[in-house]
Amino acid sequence: EVQLVESGGGLVQPGGSLRISCAASGFTFTTYTMNWVRQAPGKALEWVSSISSSSADIYYADSVKGRFTISRDNSKSSLFLQLHSLRAEDTGVYFCARDQAISPRPPWDAFDLWGQGTMVTVSS
Amino acid sequence: DIQMTQSPSTLSASVGDRVTITCRASQSVWSWLAWYQRKPGKAPKLLIYRASMLQRGVPSRFSASGSGTEFILTINSLQPDDFATYYCQQYDTFPYTFGQGTKLEIK
Numbered sequence: 501e502v503q504l505v506e507s508g509g510g511l512v513q514p515g516g517s518l519r520i521s522c523a524a525s526g527f528t529f530t531t532y533t534m535n536w537v538r539q540a541p542g543k544a545l546e547w548v549s550s551i552s553s554s555s556a557d558i559y560y561a562d563s564v565k566g567r568f569t570i571s572r573d574n575s576k577s578s579l580f581l582q583l584h585s586l587r588a589e590d591t592g593v594y595f596c597a598r599d600q601a602i603s604p605r606p607p608w609d610a611f612d613l614w615g616q617g618t619m620v621t622v623s624s
Numbered sequence: 625d626i627q628m629t630q631s632p633s634t635l636s637a638s639v640g641d642r643v644t645i646t647c648r649a650s651q652s653v654w655s656w657l658a659w660y661q662r663k664p665g666k667a668p669k670l671l672i673y674r675a676s677m678l679q680r681g682v683p684s685r686f687s688a689s690g691s692g693t694e695f696i697l698t699i700n701s702l703q704p705d706d707f708a709t710y711y712c713q714q715y716d717t718f719p720y721t722f723g724q725g726t727k728l729e730i731k
Contacts, residue, residue, distance in 0.1 A: 547720040610658035610673035
């Protein structure tokens, strides 16, 4: 089955760190650009970060730049997001999403496959 | 950053109705625009990509049009399963940005 499954979310104190993961299966992970998108409670979807198939191209939202790090392990079909210096406004559901374009470089395309999300709560 | 503005924010309609949702970009995104459906507890679902291309498996009652800065999502003959929140997203330029969402409610 083609799917993405996130894990690693939880409760963390402000200023803390967390690493969330996304396990891909059912498709050739190595050929796709991958993304993280989050949604705070009651808020809109927010793009967080993108990483190309080879990890050569990486992009971040300004709101997380310098605090979050996206990475991938193609040998394990896994995507990661390391979250540092967490703030209350980072609370939300974090989704991994696959870009449907099979292209090593931008421009890319829309997100055709999403995981169910993992909840990150930043609170003391 | 490119701002995406959806209207209306909330839309009340009945089963069988035809509804339209508008998305405006603060600058041209050409046709690099997607529409997603989001239901509580479920993953977002891609409906439309490249402004007007229907994603495989999405019912044909969904359609979309537009280019540049103005885009429209149309749902014909609303079904009970369609009541959800809809988001547009531009992927022309990083940072990618989403609209604030349109919640489609049952009247």
